[in-house]
Amino acid sequence: MAELKQQLRNDMTAAMKARDKVRLRTLRMVLTAISEAEVSGNATVELTDEQVRDVLINQAKRRREAEQEFRTAGRDELADAEQEEAAVLADYLPQPLTEAELAELVAAAIAETGAKELGPRGMGPVMGKLTPQTKGRADGKAVAAEVKRQLSA
Known part of the structure; x- marks a missing residue:
């Protein structure tokens, strides 16, 4: 199993125990996206750390775009939720370039x-x-x- 995927699962378990709803919801969503990517072809394939990171990047981008759309529509509570999820995903992404x-x-x-x-x-x-x-x-x-x-x- 990919090291990053295992870390996500371990962190999800820790979030359950800590009753951290935002982190738990976000990690479940990411692990579901990873599972979907693994079974998307003809055969089930285990993703590498690089491929798991690509899924994380994609999910973080979706959160940023959704946040912008919600803010434009005046739905600040939904935008805040997307922002919180993006912050959780940022913990697993490489450091951004200055x-x-x-x-x-x-x-x-x-x-x-x-x-x-x-x-x-x-x-x-x-x-x-x-x-x-x-x-x-x-x-x-x-x-x-x-x-x-x-x-x-």
Whole structure:
């Protein structure tokens, strides 16, 4: 069993014992999403830690998007619940990149791919290089914006 999945199960048990409803609800939801991902193909497959992390990233993104939608609709109580769930998921995700770290990674990728000469057309190779490095640590829109900024400068 994947180490991260086992940690999620152990933390769910601890949340049950502590009667932490938010953490329990969130961990149940994530473990259900992991189980669905495991049985989604023709055969049941055990997910690796990397694949479990991908499920966590996806679920955290859903929570952030739902929170924004609820706030826009004036449903603050539901938005607060989504925010609490996102905070629980953040405990299991890699540390987010700061703006300075992101700018440094983008500059290195641009130099490595030689995309500076291509201008805006060089965005594809740079994004291809950056995506694995920033996955789960920075929003794709923020990465793309930084790449565009540095390529146009």
